[in-house]
Amino acid sequence: MQVQRMAARQHDAWSFWLLLLLLFGAPWIGKLILRAGWAGYLQGFSMIFISILLEALPFVLLGTLVSSWIHLYLSADVLLHWLPRGHWLGLGTAALLGVFFPVCECAIVPITRGLVRKGVPLGMAVAFMLAVPIINPIVLASTYYAFNGAWGVVLLRAICGFLVAIFVGDYLGTRYKDAYPLRTVSFYDTTRGDDDSCSHGHTHGVNSTGREGIARAPSVWHLLQHTSEEFFDVGRYLIAGAGLSAMLQTIVPRQWLALVGQNNLLSVVALMALAYGLSLCSEADAFIARTFVGQFSGGSVLAFLVFGPMLDIKATLLLLGTFSGPFVRRLAVAVTLAALSLGLLANAFHL
Amino acid sequence: MGLLRRLSLGAMLWSIFLSLTVIGISYLSVSRKLVLFLHPHSWWALAPATALLSLLSIVSWRGLHSRHGHNPVGWSHALFFLPLLLALSCPPQMLSPEVISKRGPFGVLPGHALSRSKTHAPLPVFAEGQPIVVNDENFLALMEALWENTDSYIGRSLQMLGFVYEDPSLGATDFVLARLIMTCCAADAEVAGLLCRSPEKSQLTPGQWVTVSGTLDKMPYYNAAMREVVEMPYLQVTEIVPAEKPAQEYIYP
Numbered sequence: 091m092q093v094q095r096m097a098a099r100q101h102d103a104w105s106f107w108l109l110l111l112l113l114f115g116a117p118w119i120g121k122l123i124l125r126a127g128w129a130g131y132l133q134g135f136s137m138i139f140i141s142i143l144l145e146a147l148p149f150v151l152l153g154t155l156v157s158s159w160i161h162l163y164l165s166a167d168v169l170l171h172w173l174p175r176g177h178w179l180g181l182g183t184a185a186l187l188g189v190f191f192p193v194c195e196c197a198i199v200p201i202t203r204g205l206v207r208k209g210v211p212l213g214m215a216v217a218f219m220l221a222v223p224i225i226n227p228i229v230l231a232s233t234y235y236a237f238n239g240a241w242g243v244v245l246l247r248a249i250c251g252f253l254v255a256i257f258v259g260d261y262l263g264t265r266y267k268d269a270y271p272l273r274t275v276s277f278y279d280t281t282r283g284d285d286d287s288c289s290h291g292h293t294h295g296v297n298s299t300g301r302e303g304i305a306r307a308p309s310v311w312h313l314l315q316h317t318s319e320e321f322f323d324v325g326r327y328l329i330a331g332a333g334l335s336a337m338l339q340t341i342v343p344r345q346w347l348a349l350v351g352q353n354n355l356l357s358v359v360a361l362m363a364l365a366y367g368l369s370l371c372s373e374a375d376a377f378i379a380r381t382f383v384g385q386f387s388g389g390s391v392l393a394f395l396v397f398g399p400m401l402d403i404k405a406t407l408l409l410l411g412t413f414s415g416p417f418v419r420r421l422a423v424a425v426t427l428a429a430l431s432l433g434l435l436a437n438a439f440h441l
Numbered sequence: 442m443g444l445l446r447r448l449s450l451g452a453m454l455w456s457i458f459l460s461l462t463v464i465g466i467s468y469l470s471v472s473r474k475l476v477l478f479l480h481p482h483s484w485w486a487l488a489p490a491t492a493l494l495s496l497l498s499i500v501s502w503r504g505l506h507s508r509h510g511h512n513p514v515g516w517s518h519a520l521f522f523l524p525l526l527l528a529l530s531c532p533p534q535m536l537s538p539e540v541i542s543k544r545g546p547f548g549v550l551p552g553h554a555l556s557r558s559k560t561h562a563p564l565p566v567f568a569e570g571q572p573i574v575v576n577d578e579n580f581l582a583l584m585e586a587l588w589e590n591t592d593s594y595i596g597r598s599l600q601m602l603g604f605v606y607e608d609p610s611l612g613a614t615d616f617v618l619a620r621l622i623m624t625c626c627a628a629d630a631e632v633a634g635l636l637c638r639s640p641e642k643s644q645l646t647p648g649q650w651v652t653v654s655g656t657l658d659k660m661p662y663y664n665a666a667m668r669e670v671v672e673m674p675y676l677q678v679t680e681i682v683p684a685e686k687p688a689q690e691y692i693y694p
Contacts, residue, residue: 098513105514106450109522110457113529120530134540136531140524141478141627144466148490155493311500318497322455326517329524339628343543345609374625377694381631 131340139336143329145371146196146404150328151321153197157204158316166208173210181256181263184214188222194372195223195399199408200324203272212271213263217255220425223372223399224251233395236376237383243395246436250396254428261424262417271417327411331404335369338403342367348385357390358433362426365398372399388440393433401425451514452501458521459498465528466491477533479626480693535621535690536630538648541606544632567597572654575601575635580620580692584633591659591674599676600654602684603634605645610663614642618653618676623691630691636662639678650687654680 112119123129174180193201202219206212223229225248237243262271347364350356361382370378375398379391401422409418466487469475475484564582567573573594575583587594606619619634637653638660645651655678662673 102450102514105518106454109454109514109518112526113461113522116526116529119526120532124531130537130539133531133534134537136527137477137533137536138540138628140528143524144475144478144487145483145626145628148486151490151493314496314500317493318455318459318501321497322517322521326520329520333523336628339543340540341543368628370629371625374629377624378629378631 135336135340138339139332142332142335142369142404146328146332149194149196150200150324151317152193153200154320154324155313155317156197157200158313158320160201160204160208162313162316164208169205169208169210173214177213177260177263178256180211180214181217181259182252184218184259185221185252185255186225187218188224188226191222192226192228193222194226194229195402195405196328196371196408198222199405199412200320203412206272211263212266213259215259216262216421217259220258220400221251221255224248224255224396229372229376229399232373233376236380246392247395250392250429250432251399254396254400254425254432257428258421258424262421265420266417271413273412273414324408324411327407328404331369331402331407334407335367335403338367351382351386351390354387354389354437355434357387358393358430358437361386361390361394362397362429362433365394366402368398369402369404370398375399387437389433389435389437392436393429396432397425397429400429451518454514454518455521456498456501458518458525459494459501461525463491463494463498465525466494469533474533476689476691476693477535477627480623482693483625535686536627538604538606541619541621541630541632542608542647544630572598572600573657575599577687577689577692581622581633581694584635587635587657587674591672594657594674595659597657598654599635599657600652601635601676602650602652602687604686605647605649605651606632606634607647611636612638614638614640615675616642616645618651620692621690623693633692636673636675637678638675639681641678641681645681650684652682652684653678 123132126132174183198219202215205218206215230244230248233244233247234241344364347360350360365375368375368378376395379394382391382394406418406422409421413421466475469478470484470487475487479487564586565579573583601618603618603620606617608617611617615636615638617632617634618637619632621630622633623630637655639653639655653676655676657674658677659672659674661670663670
């Protein structure tokens with residue numbers, strides 16, 4: 091045991107100094123590699139990667155702060171008391187909550203985790219998670235501006251987002267009635283399986299000085315500590331997702347998409363794939379979608395607007411860090427099929 | 442080393458990451474290099490985020506001695522340091538030509554700037570016989586006007602600063618004099634610009650900044666997406682002057 095701990099300690103020390111050395115040597119490493127032929131790709135990758143992170147950072151932080159607040163301060167009894175009783179009423183209410191919580195998809199995943207941990211029915215949590223990045227005042231206003239005040243597009247986006255959210259919420263809520271959807275084993279603590287213990291390895295009622303056994307109301311200090319740990323948990327998935335998206339944007343040419351623009355089926359698939367790969371913020375995606383109008387079928391633009399905020403590379407990685415693998419797979423398949431059918435339906439009616 | 446032995450190295454790396462991120466974001470905002478990553482209208486969110494990050498870094502510095510929650514150094518830490526490493530080794534600049542060329546020809550085709558110019562500056566009026574001078578403020582409005590009323594601009598002379606963008610669908614003497622439009626962040630930057638025709642094209646390199654003067658005209662252009670031939674405004678170039686890149690490289694609608 092002692093030997094094992096020593097080895098782990100040594101490994102830690104090696105990695106620690108290696109990372110610091112790389113960090114301080116980075117400007118010189120940069121000077122060397124930027125002479126290579128592929129330097130332009132690295133530079134482009136770096137700019138896109140960091141800009142996605144800078145754009146998402148405030149909202150992920152907000153998400154982890156709110157999630158920690160829910161975890162530490164919101165009593166499950168109070169929360170469950172306020173939830174609507176009926177199945178569909180609950181799903182519908184959850185899907186419309188975005189009107190009061192204008193946050194986008196980066197913040198919503200950690201918040202949803204906090205809610206599920208508190209015992210909010212899974213179906214409602216899923217409907218909430220999927221709908222909020224679309225049905226919220228900021229996103230709908232930007233859609234309105236992007237499409238030159240076309241109320242039809244705004245309404246269609248909101249209605250389709252609502253339908254997909256409650257459909258997938260209903261499906262997953264029923265499917266996971268008696269199963270636990272969250273990742274139970276956290277990076278911080280591989281020995282403890284019960285998620286109620288905050289999954290970060292520290293027990294509640296322990297204050298910052300480490301004196302155990304003095305149970306008292308969690309302080310602001312405690313809230314910040316919890317936020318820091320949650321941000322560590324979520325942040326690495328955000329970075330991995332942003333990295334994948336930036337890599338796709340650096341390597342894969344987008345030109346081929348234009349060739350299938352008028353095909354009823356392929357155009358929907360192509361723009362959904364684009365929305366997945368780009369990982370745009372839902373506050374900005376309407377402006378990008380606008381540039382496809384005319385070149386792409388109406389249904390494909392609608393699918394882009396509905397699918398993008400619900401699922402993209404960044405969100406998939408965030409979800410995988412929060413929920414179990416099979417759960418994320420089912421969620422992804424359901425959302426994809428729902429958005430695809432709506433896009434095809436719109437194309438059938440020549441919207 | 443005695444002190445280090447008692448501290449959690451993972452926790453220490455975490456607080457170093459948080460502090461460096463705060464320093465990095467502050468440096469980018471003060472030096473205004475942040476405009477290369479983010480549209481100025483989305484900067485506001487970074488202020489509270491940076492404040493919160495500083496608080497978190499203080500909290501995690503104080504938590505270094507805590508015995509519970511051993512935080513081993515692992516891939517997660519490397520992942521967090523990746524953006525910092527990249528930021529330090531690749532100085533911030535506009536997207537490279539190699540990457541811009543992957544972003545598709547959408548912006549060059551009709552319908553690229555439409556909605557934005559409505560919330561942007563009004564279309565400037567240039568007197569008959571006077572050259573049209575394109576600048577950062579009127580770029581979107583003018584490009585849209587050129588697409589919508591191509592005929593009324595034929596024969597007018599125009600001057601514009603932009604970078605050279607090449608597309609395989611264009612002829613041997615054609616290139617696009619382009620600007621990048623940032624809606625929210627560099628990840629959504631799109632190419633928009635004016636098609637130019639010049640025998641001197643072979644002397645230009647993609648990404649090079651030039652000031653181009655010439656006369657506006659139109660030509661048939663096959664739009665692969667629509668599978669139809671459209672009327673495309675273009676500039677018959679009379680003069681190409683190499684230029685310094687502008688202080689503001691992106692256009693922010």
